[in-house]
Amino acid sequence: xxxxxxxxxxxxxxxxxxxxxxxxxxxxxxxxxxxxxxxxxxxxxxxxxxxxxxxxxxxxxxxxxxxxxxxxxxxxxxxxxxxxxxxxxxxxxxxxxxxxxxxxxxxxxxxxxxxxxxxxxxxxxxxxxxxxxxxxxxxxxxxxxxxxxxxxxxxxxxxxxxxxxxxxxxxxxxxxxxxxxxxxxxxxxxxxxxxxxxxxxxxxxxxxxxxxxxxxxxxxxxxxxxxxxxxxxxxxxxxxxxxxxxxxxxxxxxxxxxxxxxxxxxxxxxxxxxxxxxxxxxxxxxxxxxxxxxxxxxxxxxxxxxxxxxxxxxxxxxxxxxxxxxxxxxxxxxxxxxxx
Numbered sequence: 001x002x003x004x005x006x007x008x009x010x011x012x013x014x015x016x017x018x019x020x021x022x023x024x025x026x027x028x029x030x031x032x033x034x035x036x037x038x039x040x041x042x043x044x045x046x047x048x049x050x051x052x053x054x055x056x057x058x059x060x061x062x063x064x065x066x067x068x069x070x071x072x073x074x075x076x077x078x079x080x081x082x083x084x085x086x087x088x089x090x091x092x093x094x095x096x097x098x099x100x101x102x103x104x105x106x107x108x109x110x111x112x113x114x115x116x117x118x119x120x121x122x123x124x125x126x127x128x129x130x131x132x133x134x135x136x137x138x139x140x141x142x143x144x145x146x147x148x149x150x151x152x153x154x155x156x157x158x159x160x161x162x163x164x165x166x167x168x169x170x171x172x173x174x175x176x177x178x179x180x181x182x183x184x185x186x187x188x189x190x191x192x193x194x195x196x197x198x199x200x201x202x203x204x205x206x207x208x209x210x211x212x213x214x215x216x217x218x219x220x221x222x223x224x225x226x227x228x229x230x231x232x233x234x235x236x237x238x239x240x241x242x243x244x245x246x247x248x249x250x251x252x253x254x255x256x257x258x259x260x261x262x263x264x265x266x267x268x269x270x271x272x273x274x275x276x277x278x279x280x281x282x283x284x285x286x287x288x289x290x291x292x293x294x295x296x297x298x299x300x301x302x303x304x305x306x307x308x309x310x311x312x313x314x315x316x317x318x319x320x321x322x323x324x325x326x327x328x329x330x331x332x333x334x335x336x337x338x339x340x
Contacts (some may be wrong), residue, residue: 010070010132015031028337035136035145035265036081036178037147037148038149038180038292039138039149039150039180040151040288041158041170041179041181041182041212042054042058043182043183044184044185046157048219049219049275050152050155051091053217053219054093054152057093060285061147064285065146065147074325079146079148079149079150080137080138080146080148081149082095082096082098083151084099084127084151084153084154085099085118086154092277095152095256095320102126103129108122108123108126112207120156125165128164128187136179137174148288149173149177153166161206170212174211174299174303179212180212180213180288180295181206181213181311182217183202183206185219187219187221187224187225187226187229188220191228191328193239196229196232197241199200200233200258201257202316204261209300211295211303212299213291213292213298215270215271215284215288217284218270219275220274220276221278226270226272233270234266235262251336259309264289269287269291270287271284
């Protein structure tokens with residue numbers, strides 16, 4: 001018999017692309033000023049353990065809210081969890097906002113004649129058109145203010161980091177809340193120097209694209225401790241020694257990349273965690289809190305300046321349009337004075 005679909009693996013109607021009956025309708029929204037939560041965008045390559053890590057994040061948030069001596073269940077909204085992967089079947093956590101409640105991934109592929117990656121990208125594009133509603137839900141006034149909003153992104157990393165919809169979502173969060181990127185790395189695979197430098201290159205590209213604080217999350221430390229990766233990040237000679245045994249072109253190329261990128265990634269905060277055992281979760285949140293301070297100190301002024309520049313450009317365009325309208329009106333009147 002077919003396996004029963006888990007309760008948290010909800011689905012939209014079989015013949016629909018959009019489902020308007022998902023949780024958190026606009027009619028339920030309330031407004032009010034509260035302390036802004038920290039938004040964490042969980043990004044990583046396929047198989048890095050992002051979704052499993054989200055389960056540990058959910059447990060940690062509930063434990064932090066309940067307190068170390070509490071024996072009663074934690075409040076239902078210890079944190080706000082968002083799933084942005086439309087193709088996932090099973091989740092290790094219960095999301096407050098789930099893209100699968102809004103967009104039917106399989107129907108998107110069928111309707112637009114797309115493959116799996118194209119279906120994920122198009123689903124994310126469709127969801128981004130309604131993302132103002134997600135922001136409003138996160139801003140909703142609550143008896144117990146939210147501390148964190150954590151978003152789980154698709155495993156196809158380029159779909160989120162280099163797509164228009166990914167930029168819309170990250171910029172929407174960053175303009176409304178302090179936002180941090182948690183880049184999840186598969187630690188056992190990073191034991192290969194070439195894979196390590198590929199992940200560092202990816203991390204630097206995410207910082208360049210999002211312009212947000214980033215913390216490197218070395219996952220699966222219960223299988224492979226991440227001390228070697230921390231050493232390679234901070235000591236080029238140690239990384240070079242790891243490459244000495246490999247005379248191939250890829251090793252030489254990795255060494256050259258490391259020389260260029262070392263000054264960028266050596267100061268990126270990092271932490272080792274285990275999505276299986278929960279090891280390192282408290283340290284992860286300490287790093288996230290430190291990145292929030294970095295956002296407030298360095299990134300927020302830049303975002304506000306970019307917003308002000310955009311407003312000045314829009315104002316200049318509007319003034320130019322009005323001037324053209326007045327000029328056209330005067331011309332239509334045959335040059336007659338507007339005062340007569």
